[in-house]
Amino acid sequence: MKKKITLKQIARELDVSISTVSKALRDSVEISEDTRQKVKAFAKLYNYRPNNIALSLKNRKTKTIGVIIPEIVHHFFSKVIRGIELVANKRGYNVIVGLSNESFDKEVINMQMLANGSIDGFILSISKETLQQQDYHHFKETINQGMPIVMFDRIVNEIDCDKVIIDDSKGSKNAVTKLLSNGCKNVAIITTKDYVSVGKLRTQGYLDALEDFKMSPETDLILKVDDELVSEDHLESLEREIEGLFKRNKAIDGVFAVNELYAIIAMKVARNLGMRIPEDIQFIGFTDGVLSKHATPSLTTVSQHGQQMGEKAAELLINNLEREDEEEHYKTIVIETELIERNSTK
Amino acid sequence: MKKKITLKQIARELDVSISTVSKALRDSVEISEDTRQKVKAFAKLYNYRPNNIALSLKNRKTKTIGVIIPEIVHHFFSKVIRGIELVANKRGYNVIVGLSNESFDKEVINMQMLANGSIDGFILSISKETLQQQDYHHFKETINQGMPIVMFDRIVNEIDCDKVIIDDSKGSKNAVTKLLSNGCKNVAIITTKDYVSVGKLRTQGYLDALEDFKMSPETDLILKVDDELVSEDHLESLEREIEGLFKRNKAIDGVFAVNELYAIIAMKVARNLGMRIPEDIQFIGFTDGVLSKHATPSLTTVSQHGQQMGEKAAELLINNLEREDEEEHYKTIVIETELIERNSTK
DNA sequence: ATCACTAGCGAAAACGTTTGCGTGTTGACA
DNA sequence: TGTCAACACGCAAACGTTTTCGCTAGTGAT
Incomplete structure (x- = not known):
């Protein structure tokens, strides 16, 4: 040896x-x-x-990017990572991942572990708990210490840094508009509680579309699911909630769900209630997922282009790291969403 | 600042x-x-x-684990990463990921990038191209330089190192036995070309089960799919191959697929051909995926316990790293598979 | 023979730590 | 008053690089 x-x-x-x-x-x-x-x-x-470590010490840069995401067993986030890794490698950087597991504490600890010289900058998506507590001091401190951050998808306006997002409200507005144009008269939305920024925005898009069609929103058509209930195995309660929604509102002929899973489950419930898709009721989901493609019927969906988000985020970060002049002018890049039409809509 | x-x-x-x-x-x-x-x-x-870098240089250890996987947009691999990350963090280690994208070159380059002092050891699953070319010199060199490796899932016996695998042949034997016990008389298998080690082993399990039931394998019931054809978007050709399988063998009443996607697509094809699941034909897949759970009907599947594999792999590696004495006795840990029965079987 | 110049190389500092050892200052005790 | 231990602290090396500066010997010109 x-x-x-x-x-x-x-x-x-x-x-x-x-x-x-x-x-x-x-x-x-x-x-x-x-x-x-x-x-x-x-x-x-x-x-x-x-020896890389010696070089890092000498050059005071590590050529490594820290990525903090809430969850990796998730199609969207893994696509983002793929995008990040792609451009990072191309530009000679490594990628080190930390999982917050949607927990505030783990997010803080992970960032501390990495911020002590291990990496040159962060790319991250904020955990739900952090969003709920609205405690962003760890981001501010990191930035203050001169370490750049790029946020993607789940961002927060208070923090001044580069951001990569999709136009959530526009994307869902398009989707709902599609349903309405297809003749739906009673479109329901299945969304999350408001503290999840993307959930809130997507709900807004739903409302916008209704307004365009001169329709007024009915509270009874808006189902805000408590995210705690959907932890992998507690799907039954979700099913029951959706079943309640359908039974209370027999006239529902269109459903927009803010993520793929909600949409798939809603389709299943609808089918069990004897409705035909898309003849009686049409569905659109929101995501990048694999479920939509292979569901029966396959689900029309708003694609977020996760990989592209990752690529953009990495580019922003690396450009920032390698920029000589100190003109910090933070950008917010909006990735276009795309409505992928499949068989759950007419 | x-x-x-x-x-x-x-x-x-x-x-x-x-x-x-x-x-x-x-x-x-x-x-x-x-x-x-x-x-x-x-x-x-x-x-x-x-400063972590200074400490790494001084202590000549980085407290960082390098993980090389073929693909991250993949339910199984992301579960493994979650497992690795879980125990790594608990024991004060970071995780740095490299994606080989199933390419030999990228695997080699990624390992070289990391082996120069950035990490203390590797956890990896071999890329398909590497398996095909059977060129393992980069693994040998890495080990020779004193950097430990733990392989998981896609391993190769020639390399002397810790390994974490599932008993692929036993898992699939169980699955096929289930089909046969359920009364299937003509069980087909949809598998990959033989160079993918897990594909080969799973095929072996299929044959073993048949033998137990005193049945002789029919070549026409064994469909070996060329993996190149299944790159995300070329699913039509896969569908056609499966359709051919069904049409040539009208008597098929059970299908075992070596992964989730093949099974889902086969179910779809069967349904289009007018067969009822599970009355006319039963299906079992192999995976950890999310598709199986939410398919209609939901797919009976052999779970690989990806997260557990990751945890075990990380434990093996860290134990090895922190062991004082030099007694290198490499272990191979076999994770038990589990047959999760859902609605695609009786 | 003297000088200037250059090719070719080495010494040392720096990056930020940790740690064994040396040293100076106490105070106590004989 | 002289001796000695205990205490509190600083020096310097080491990890592996890169890079600036300086040194030496040789070359050619005058």
Whole structure:
């Protein structure tokens, strides 16, 4: 087992100084062609690679990006990571991930672990608990210490940094408009509690679309699901809530759900109640997911282009990191959503 | 913007030496109670945290685990990552991810990027291309340089290292046995080409089950799908192949698929051909996925317990890293599979 | 023979830590 | 008053790089 070789060892073997070895490997003109060849040959033989940690210490940059997301077993977030990783690697950066698991404490701890020199900057999406508590001091401190942050999807306006989002309200407005144009007279929405910023915005889009069609919203058609209830296994209560929605409002002929799972489950409930999709009732979901594509019937959906969001976020961050001048002018980039029409709508 | 503060700066401000500051913060008895208090107060005020990179360089360990997986937009792999992250964090380690994207070159490059001091050890699942080319020199070299590797799921026996796998053949044998016990007389399998180790093993399990039931395998019931064709969007050709399978063998009354997607698509094709599930034909898939749960009918499936695999892999690696004695005795841990019965079987 | 110049190399500092050891200052005790 | 331990602190090395500066020996010109 030959351990990693260092400049010092090469220097000793070849009976030259460390500086000579370093310079030879970096093709400095100071070093004679002869020694250069010798050093390079030896280095290649022993498969020398500069120690990254030493370089990081010296250069005071790590060429590593920290990513904090609430959850990784999630189609959207993993697509974002793929996007981040893609451009990060292309530009010579590594990606280190932390999962907040939707918890405020884990978000803070994770950021602290990484902020102590391990990374050059953050890309993150805020956890639900943090959004609920509205405690953003850890973001502010991080930025104050000179470490740039790019937020995506779940953002908060108070923090001054680069952001990558989709136009949630526009995306859902389009979706609901589609339902209304398709002839739906009673469109319900299944959404989350308001503290989830994207849930709130998507609900707004729903209301906007109704207004465009001169329809007034009915409270009874708006179902705000408590997110706690939908933790992987507590789907029955969700089903019951949706079933209640349908039974109270027999006239519902269109459903817009703020995520894929809600839509899929709603379709299932509807089918069990004997409704035909899309003849009697049409569905549109919101997401990037795999469920929509393979559901029966396949679900019309608003795509968020997660990978593209990741790519954009990484570009913003790296550009910021590599910018010489200090003109900090934070951007907010809006990724266009796209309505992917499948068989759950006419 | 107050930059990160260092020992040196604290020392200068308090007019003591760097060593004194360091010792005071680490509660050394060498330092008087007085100075200790003073230093600590100052450090807290300025929110001092030791620079991780400097520590890594000094200790020659980074407390970081490198994870290389073929794909992250994948329910199984993201569950594994969640498991790794869970125990890694608990034990004070970070996780840095690299995606090979099923490519040999990217796998090699990613490993090289990380092996130069950035991490203490690898957890990885081999890319398809690497498996196909059977070129494992990068693994051997990494291990030779003293960096431990834990492989999971897609492993290869030639490499001597810790491994975490499921008993693929046993898992699928159980599944197929279930189908046969349920009365199926003609069970087909939809699998991958043989170079994917797990595909091969799962096919073996299928054959084993048949043998137990004194049935001889029919080549026509074994569909080996070329994985190239199933890249997200080329699903039509897969559908056509499966349709062909069904049309050639009208008697098929059970299908075992080596992954979730194949099973879902097969169900769809069957339904289009007018078969009833599970009355006329039963299905079982292999995976950890989300599709199975929400499909209609929901799919009976062999669960791989991805998160548990990740946890185990991380434990193995960290134990190895923190072990004092050099007794390298590599283990292979087998995670039990579990047959989750849903509505696609009787 | 003297000088200036250059090619080729080495010494040392710096990045931020930790830690073994040396040293100076106390106070107590003989 | 002299000796000695205990106490409190600083020095310096080490981790592996890169880079600035300086040194030496050799070359060519005068």
